[in-house]
Structure formats: structure tokens, C-alpha cells
Amino acid sequence: MQGRQFDNSKRGWRLGVPRGVLRAVGVAAVAAALAAFATGGVSANSWSVRAQAPAQCNAPAGAPASRTDYPAPAQVTQPGATYTATLETTCGAIQIALEPKAPQTVNSFAFLSGERYFDHTKCHRITTDGIFVLQCGDPTATGMGGPGYQIPDENLAGATYPAGTVAMANAGPNTNGSQFFLVYKDSPLPPSYTPFGRIAAGMDVLESIAAAGTQDGSPDGAPRNDVVINSATTVQN
Numbered sequence: 677m678q679g680r681q682f683d684n685s686k687r688g689w690r691l692g693v694p695r696g697v698l699r700a701v702g703v704a705a706v707a708a709a710l711a712a713f714a715t716g717g718v719s720a721n722s723w724s725v726r727a728q729a730p731a732q733c734n735a736p737a738g739a740p741a742s743r744t745d746y747p748a749p750a751q752v753t754q755p756g757a758t759y760t761a762t763l764e765t766t767c768g769a770i771q772i773a774l775e776p777k778a779p780q781t782v783n784s785f786a787f788l789s790g791e792r793y794f795d796h797t798k799c800h801r802i803t804t805d806g807i808f809v810l811q812c813g814d815p816t817a818t819g820m821g822g823p824g825y826q827i828p829d830e831n832l833a834g835a836t837y838p839a840g841t842v843a844m845a846n847a848g849p850n851t852n853g854s855q856f857f858l859v860y861k862d863s864p865l866p867p868s869y870t871p872f873g874r875i876a877a878g879m880d881v882l883e884s885i886a887a888a889g890t891q892d893g894s895p896d897g898a899p900r901n902d903v904v905i906n907s908a909t910t911v912q913n
Contacts, residue, residue, distance in 0.1 A: 732767075736766055736906060737796070737906040743793065744824075746824045749784040749825065749827070750787055757913070758773075759774040761774055761873065762911075763908050764908070766901075766903060767901065768880075769877070769878050770879075770881055771875070772873040774872060775871060777830070780830055781830050781831075781870050784852075784854075788908075792907075793815065793854060794812075794854070794907075796904060797815045797904065798905075799811060800812070800819060801896070802898070810857060810882060810885060810903065811845055812855070812903075821854070823854045825853065828852070830870045830872070831870055832869075837865045837871070838862045840879060841858075842856060842857070842875065843869040844870040846868070846870075857869070860879070
């Protein structure tokens with residue numbers, strides 16, 4: 677793919693929802709998601725992930741660099757332009773078509789990827805019951821890390837989270853930082869998480885990571901295989 681790659685060279689946040697639904701948003705979000713699931717929202721039972729062998733992942737390509745906090749993301753995207761992000765992970769590449777309806781979020785993601793903020797960071801969480809997501813973007817791999825700034829919610833009107841959605845994790849309204857999640861199976865979440873992209877290639881990689889489950893066999897925890905983003909890049913189409 678041709679286009680301008682953002683390479684500003686330096687630092688992320690989370691999908692706030694506790695175990696059972698995305699950590700740090702709290703009990704209300706969990707209840708809303710489960711209510712939508714129980715009352716005919718997107719039914720996970722009506723969808724199935726294509727059978728995948730568990731991911732065969734490689735060792736990380738490098739060690740995490742020191743990170744700095746930013747007061748705000750620099751403006752690195754152009755109005756009206758479209759962008760594609762690529763996550764080169766230890767389990768394979770995932771390509772994301774970024775959503776023009778979330779321009780501040782796309783700009784922040786492009787800025788952070790250009791700063792190499794996501795490079796050598798671990799995707800710290802996978803959920804396998806009720807909601808079906810892989811959560812990444814936290815350089816601390818604790819679910820508590822962020823880039824030092826927050827950006828507002830975008831693109832929430834009528835938002836749903838079918839397989840292939842890429843959306844921001846948060847700790848409540850308008851608290852988006854660097855943490856994001858990739859949906860590998862339709863998930864009945866409330867429209868509280870900014871959708872900012874769709875997986876254009878590499879869905880098989882995400883599904884194979886999910887097929888391996890968690891390290892402790894629970895429905896919500898660290899992926900069984902270490903999933904590390906060796907590099908994240910964003911290019912203008």
C-alpha cells in the first residue's frame with residue numbers, strides 16, 4: 677500500500693470493562709450489555725467463529741521502549757483523507773480500515789502509531805463469553821495505562837459491535853486514550869465505545885488468537901499465547 681506513514685517516534689489507555697464485559701467502565705455498563713444480550717440485542721448464540729486452530733505465535737521482535745505522556749495528540753491526519761492501520765503482531769498481521777466518522781480518534785491513533793507508542797506492547801486481555809474481544813493498546817499491559825491525554829467519544833449514534841469492529845476502550849464517557857479492542861465475534865455492547873475502524877485483513881489471525889482462549893481458562897483474562905504488537909503503522913490511502 678502506498679501512502680504517507682506517520683513516524684513521529686514515542687507513547688496508550690484501555691477498554692474499561694470489568695471481568696465479563698470490558699474493564700473499568702463498571703457495573704452499569706456490564707448490566708446494559710447483558711440486558712441487550714438477554715432482550716434480543718445481537719445474539720452471540722446466532723453467530724459462530726469459523727473453526728480455527730489456536731494461534732502459533734512467535735517471540736516478540738523487541739523489548740518495550742520507555743514511554744512518555746503527551747499533553748494532546750498532534751494533528752497528523754488530513755481532513756477528508758482515508759487511512760489504513762496495520763498491526764504486525766507476534767501471531768500475524770491485522771490490517772484495519774480506519775473510520776472517517778471518527779476523525780479525532782483516527783488522528784490520535786495515527787499520532788500514537790507514528791510515535792511508535794504501540795510498538796512492542798502486549799494485547800493484555802481477551803474475553804470469550806458474552807462479549808468477544810481482544811484488548812490492546814496499553815503499554816503497561818495492566819488495563820490501566822494511557823498516553824497522558826483523553827479524547828471525546830465519536831461515532832456512537834446507532835453504534836453496534838459486529839465481528840471485525842475496532843473500537844476504543846474507555847473508563848467512562850469521553851475518556852478515550854490509547855486502549856482499543858478488536859471484535860472477533862458479534863458482541864452485544866451498549867453504544868458507549870467509539871467505533872473507529874473495521875478489520876480489512878487478518879480476521880483469521882484474530883480468530884486463531886481467540887481459539888486459544890485465556891492463560892487460566894477463564895472467560896476473561898490474558899490470552900493464552902502472548903500477543904505482542906511488534907509494530908503499528910498508519911498510512912494515508
